[in-house]
């Protein structure tokens with residue numbers, strides 16, 4: 001953990017009245033290592049530690065007897081302050097509100113679609129789920145079973161993304177359903193052609209929230225993934241999944257740094273009740289180990 | 290001898306950055322750079338040669354699949370949620386089917402919605418036998434029943450698909466260990482591969498996944514999926530160092546049944562070194 005490493009580092013200079021610039025450089029190196037071990041992207045780790053260096057040089061940590069703790073506090077508070085920008089109330093203003101789920105293969109889109117429906121149910125808001133995924137075997141069965149578990153409506157659609165999105169939207173209008181969640185197939189950003197389908201859905205109906213579903217254990221690729229989806233389709237919010245693992249979750253920092261769109265929820269388990277609000281202090285604590 | 294000027298710091302920094310961007314992790318990246326620096330390469334060509342071999346030497350040359358003395362051979366695939374287990378199990382079945390083997394797929398994920406349906410479709414596409422019980426059945430019971438079944442027992446190769454599980458969930462790890470014991474009791478000597486499926490887009494968490502699964506299940510190999518995405522799976526460098534007895538056996542490079550290949554360390558190093 002960063003605390004322990006800085007403690008070991010500053011132990012060697014305990015006799016000093018104040019930290020030198022060289023001491024701060026050594027500490028900043030440890031911060032950078034901690035961020036990289038937590039899967040924060042290289043560019044963001046660099047930018048962040050430079051900010052920390054400037055803050056440390058201008059602060060009382062230089063004169064602190066408990067320099068290690070004071071230094072960690074600077075880092076922790078900076079992370080929390082920065083990620084605080086990622087907290088925003090998840091407000092839906094339209095009726096029906098359409099949410100488009102997107103993300104890498106296996107990131108948790110289908111499960112999270114079910115979780116969102118359960119979340120809205122708890123708020124007395126009705127949902128209609130459908131999938132535009134025509135490639136994954138039993139994708140429709142999976143979402144239909146989750147809809148049943150959540151006690152929400154499910155629409156079987158066939159055909160392309162635009163017509164399926166329209167069918168779901170019109171069904172929700174007909175039945176006065178509050179929210180439509182469109183599940184989509186997983187895709188990687190490597191071939192930009194794969195995004196055409198998402199754009200077709202986005203353009204076929206008024207999509208209120210385009211949500212990037214990202215696995216919390218994602219490594220340096222998180223930035224490429226986020227950039228791909230943002231550039232090709234647009235991202236209104238991020239849901240970080242599998243946060244119940246022991247992954248440090250630095251991808252959250254990198255993706256927020258790039259997109260500046262809110263982290264609207266965190267997935268913390270396999271069952272439909274495991275959707276929680278995003279707390280900056282929790283992820284800051286995990287990133288720092 | 291003649292004075293040997295050192296190569297500029299930027300040359301090393303660029304390589305270290307490349308390793309970090311490939312998810313090698315800062316400690317592994319620094320270690321590899323230090324080992325190269327200590328060799329004092331005089332030219333960039335020599336440096337690149339050291340860089341390549343420092344990475345290549347971490348991968349063993351003996352990563353052949355292990356078969357039982359007599360059919361059926363049974364392989365388990367397990368790993369964290371969404372890593373690609375089900376798809377990979379079917380890919381491997383298809384791989385051997387197309388070589389003339391009779392293959393079977395056992396749907397031991399009785400937990401996740403439509404997991405059995407998903408594998409059933411894939412088994413059909415792979416031309417493989419298929420065994421499942423009802424959703425919600427006890428996974429150890431599925432294993433016992435499957436390996437008592439005549440059709441499954443007559444397959445050359447049987448691959449058992451299991452539910453995704455986080456290595457941090459003790460009861461789920463225990464469930465998996467019990468499933469392997471159920472297999473060994475029902476078909477002694479058949480279980481020859483315990484394969485951890487790792488998501489190629491993962492970061493440093495892959496290392497603790499590998500260590501935790503290995504401690505509990507004695508892995509015989511690793512499978513890395515989604516290498517067709519932009520990620521480079523540099524975490525394998527640390528895993529190979531910390532778990533030298535666990536070779537990388539297969540890589541997944543796409544979503545169709547053909548997108549699987551035996552691990553090729555030279556191709557992997559090419560992808561990493563560039």
Ligand SMILES: Nc1nc2c(ncn2[C@@H]2O[C@H](COP(=O)(O)OP(=O)(O)OP(=O)(O)O)[C@@H](O)[C@H]2O)c(=O)[nH]1
Nearest residue numbers: 105106107108109110111186242267268269370371
């Ligand atoms: N532990 C844990 N598992 C999760 C979470 N969210 C999803 N999962 C699991 O992750 C796996 C993949 O979830 P899916 O919903 O099928 O992922 P997907 O993005 O729809 O996958 P594709 O459609 O194939 O791209 C499943 O086993 C889910 O149960 C979470 O927050 N925690």
Ligand SMILES: Nc1nc2c(ncn2[C@@H]2O[C@H](COP(=O)(O)OP(=O)(O)OP(=O)(O)O)[C@@H](O)[C@H]2O)c(=O)[nH]1
Nearest residue numbers: 105106370371372373374375376453515541542543
């Ligand atoms: N691009 C790409 N996608 C892959 C690869 N392997 C699996 N996938 C996709 O990843 C997603 C998840 O695959 P699954 O096989 O369902 O993963 P799993 O580990 O069985 O998931 P759970 O059982 O829910 O834990 C699916 O959309 C697959 O098509 C791969 O090598 N490349």
Ligand SMILES: [Mg+2]
Nearest residue numbers: 109110139184
């Ligand atoms: Mg899905």
Ligand SMILES: [Mg+2]
Nearest residue numbers: 374375398404
């Ligand atoms: Mg599966």
